[in-house]
Amino acid sequence: MPTPSLAALPIRRLTFRDLAACADLSQDRGWLREEHKWGLLLTAGQGYGIDDPGGGLVAACTVTEYGPPGRPALAAVGMVLVAARHARRGVGRRLMRHVMSTTGPTPLTLHATPNGRPLYEELGFKVTGSAEMVRGHFSPDGGPASRITTRAATADDLTAVVRLDGEVFGTDRTHILARLPAFAHRLRVAEEDGRLIGYAAAWPNTDSHVVGPLIARDTETAKALLSSLAAQTDGPLRTDIDVRHEELLAWVKARGLSSVAHNAVMTHGITALPGDWSRRFAPLTVAAG
Numbered sequence: 001m002p003t004p005s006l007a008a009l010p011i012r013r014l015t016f017r018d019l020a021a022c023a024d025l026s027q028d029r030g031w032l033r034e035e036h037k038w039g040l041l042l043t044a045g046q047g048y049g050i051d052d053p054g055g056g057l058v059a060a061c062t063v064t065e066y067g068p069p070g071r072p073a074l075a076a077v078g079m080v081l082v083a084a085r086h087a088r089r090g091v092g093r094r095l096m097r098h099v100m101s102t103t104g105p106t107p108l109t110l111h112a113t114p115n116g117r118p119l120y121e122e123l124g125f126k127v128t129g130s131a132e133m134v135r136g137h138f139s140p141d142g143g144p145a146s147r148i149t150t151r152a153a154t155a156d157d158l159t160a161v162v163r164l165d166g167e168v169f170g171t172d173r174t175h176i177l178a179r180l181p182a183f184a185h186r187l188r189v190a191e192e193d194g195r196l197i198g199y200a201a202a203w204p205n206t207d208s209h210v211v212g213p214l215i216a217r218d219t220e221t222a223k224a225l226l227s228s229l230a231a232q233t234d235g236p237l238r239t240d241i242d243v244r245h246e247e248l249l250a251w252v253k254a255r256g257l258s259s260v261a262h263n264a265v266m267t268h269g270i271t272a273l274p275g276d277w278s279r280r281f282a283p284l285t286v287a288a289g
Contacts, residue, residue, distance in 0.1 A: 006050075006091055009058060011098045014047030021057045022047070025081050028056075032206040037285055040183055041079060044176050045288070048099060050091065058083055059091045063099055064288045065106070066171045073171040074274065075103050077110040078287025092116075096123055100268070107269035111240070111286035113261070120266050128272050129265035131286065132249060135208060135238040136257040138230035148224035153187040153199065160196040161189065168215050170274025176284065185209065188228050190221050200225035201284070202233050211239040214282035219247045222281045226252070239282045248281060 014022065019042060023033040041047065045064035052058045061080040067073030077099055082091045100108070100123065111131060112120050121127075153161070162174050181187055184201035186209075191197065198216035202209045211229055216222035222245070230237055237257065241249050242265075253259070263286060267273060273289075283289060 006058065006086060006089055007094070009050050009053075011048055011050055011095065014042060014049045014060060016042050018042065018047065018049065018057070018060075022049075022060050022079070025057045025060055025083060026079075028083050029081055031081070034206055036183075036204055037287065038079070040179060041285075041287055044179055045076075048095060048102075050095065052083065052086075056083070058086050059095050061095055061099060062287060063103065064176070065103075066169070066173050066176075066289075068172065072103075072106045074270075074289070075106045075108050076287070076289025077108055078285070078289075080110075080116065092119055093123070096120075105269065107267065109265065109267045109270075109273060109289050111263040111283075111289075112266050113263055117264055117266070123268070125266040125268045126271070127264045128267045129277075130243045131240045131263050131265055131283075132243050133238065133240045133260040133263070133286075134249070134252055134257040135260050136236055138226075138237050138252070139256045140227060140231070141255060146220065146224040146227065148190050148197075148221050149192070150188050150190045150224050150228040153181070153189045155181075157189050157196065157199075161199050164196055164199065165213070165215060168276050168279045170276070176288065180284075186229050186232055188225055190216065190225055192217075197221055198225055198279075200229060202229040202237070205238065208236040208238040209233045210285065211237055212282045213280075213284045214239065214241075215279055216281055217279060219245065219251075222248050223251060240286050241282050242277060242280065244277065245281055 041062040049060040050058040059082040065072035184203040186202040198221040200214045
């Protein structure tokens with residue numbers, strides 16, 4: 001039988017059962033397999049993909065919606081991947097157009113690599129910011145202890161975490177935050193006079209622990225949270241810091257983390273992300289906004 005054209009292959013919803021195929025696709029493009037992250041994205045959000053008649057996936061992406069159920073205020077697009085054997089044949093454009101049609105008027109955001117940015121610009125996305133990925137072995141500075149108190153989060157903290165996150169992120173992320181204690185190896189909060197002023201998590205990835213989300217009242221609080229996570233984590237750390245937080249970026253680089261990549265933060269349907277960027281230091285993952 002003749003092999004159907006790429007344009008004739010249907011786009012379908014992915015499920016957790018597609019996790020291995022998604023990881024294979026990541027590996028095919030030279031990315032880490034990242035099964036742990038794929039698992040979160042496929043269960044907390046929606047996955048879309050195109051099956052390859054020869055096996056595996058032609059392409060895949062994820063969409064994570066935020067806000068009231070049924071009335072999302074924002075959707076993050078991530079993990080847009082096309083198998084190397086099918087690259088530069090319009091598959092990524094077709095998949096993105098499908099996502100944009102499916103999400104309708106919901107504003108979209110994504111983190112674009114330099115290679116992916118031209119496609120998103122063609123589709124009407126605008127650059128509204130930038131994030132710098134840093135990675136390495138964190139070395140404490142040996143200076144005086146921070147005046148910010150941090151501790152391990154407990155179940156009793158979830159309500160306050162959700163409330164603070166809603167203020168900073170600009171819309172509700174309860175369905176993601178409820179999964180965070182099981183997803184992350186470490187989840188810590190910062191307090192002042194019994195009031196929550198920040199929280200951060202470190203979760204396991206293929207070759208490192210990723211710090212994210214990192215939500216904090218100010219840079220000093222962000223430093224305290226990151227230091228407390230690093231002190232309890234073996235191996236290298238990785239995080240994606242909003243480049244407007246220049247002091248935090250300089251601080252982590254002075255302690256062993258090096259720049260790996262810069263990604264453009266892009267939006268469609270809104271001119272800027274909602275919430276308070278000054279307290280939003282790093283995302284859970286760039287794939288989820």
